[in-house]
Amino acid sequence: MALIPQYSPGATPLDPEELQALIPSFITTQGLLNDFEQANITMGMTWAYASRQDVLTERFLKNLHKHMFDATWKWAGEYRASDKNIGCSYWDIPVRVGELLKNTRAQIDSKTLSTDEIAVRFHHKLVSIHPFPNGNGRHSRLMADLLIVRLEGEPFSWGGNINLVSPSETRIRYISALRAADARNILPLLEFSRS
Ligand SMILES: Nc1ncnc2c1ncn2[C@@H]1O[C@H](COP(=O)(O)OP(=O)(O)O)[C@@H](O)[C@H]1O
Numbered sequence: 275m276a277l278i279p280q281y282s283p284g285a286t287p288l289d290p291e292e293l294q295a296l297i298p299s300f301i302t303t304q305g306l307l308n309d310f311e312q313a314n315i316t317m318g319m320t321w322a323y324a325s326r327q328d329v330l331t332e333r334f335l336k337n338l339h340k341h342m343f344d345a346t347w348k349w350a351g352e353y354r355a356s357d358k359n360i361g362c363s364y365w366d367i368p369v370r371v372g373e374l375l376k377n378t379r380a381q382i383d384s385k386t387l388s389t390d391e392i393a394v395r396f397h398h399k400l401v402s403i404h405p406f407p408n409g410n411g412r413h414s415r416l417m418a419d420l421l422i423v424r425l426e427g428e429p430f431s432w433g434g435n436i437n438l439v440s441p442s443e444t445r446i447r448y449i450s451a452l453r454a455a456d457a458r459n460i461l462p463l464l465e466f467s468r469s
Pocket residue numbers: 284285286287360401402406407408409410411412413438439449452453456
């Protein structure tokens with residue numbers, strides 16, 4: 275039996291081809307998928323926190339997604355090849371990611387914004403580009419955590435739940451903070467990231 279996904283509000287649905295790229299054939303429910311992905315992500319986090327590589331490179335960003343999802347999805351670490359309800363056109367992803375990395379470096383060098391604001395803005399911009407078929411929320415929050423640690427800050431608390439995949443009051447607060455950031459008000463997301 276194939277997996278029948280159940281999406282939370284604000285999640286990006288997979289297209290049929292992307293769904294077919296699920297590696298473990300025993301995963302037939304969203305609950306099993308969430309648990310399996312979480313175990314895979316834990317391995318990815320172990321790799322990432324042990325790594326000494328520069329996190330603000332395209333190579334690291336793609337490698338992190340690969341390490342978070344490589345036991346689950348064949349497209350782990352590969353940019354999406356179709357458009358989604360969120361994000362730029364798929365063909366524009368490499369350019370948009372390159373610009374984001376460059377701008378974030380410039381913000382770090384200029385020291386005008388606080389390190390929290392740099393990392394939270396980076397999270398919002400990255401998840402708005404939506405580079406991968408799925409896992410963009412979890413990947414871009416972990417990228418922000420790794421960035422803030424490199425900037426000598428503490429990892430974010432993300433409303434007490436870095437996973438934030440299942441529907442919950444916390445997820446509603448998170449999505450509405452992202453929408454405020456879409457409308458150029460970063461304050462709710464800054465507040466949420468340390469709540
Ligand atoms: N309006 C929005 N603006 C920017 N990002 C959004 C918006 N709505 C949802 N998102 C982000 O997209 C994520 C869902 O994308 P998805 O690729 O399914 O990630 P994941 O599988 O890790 O949840 C949400 O967790 C959130 O981070």
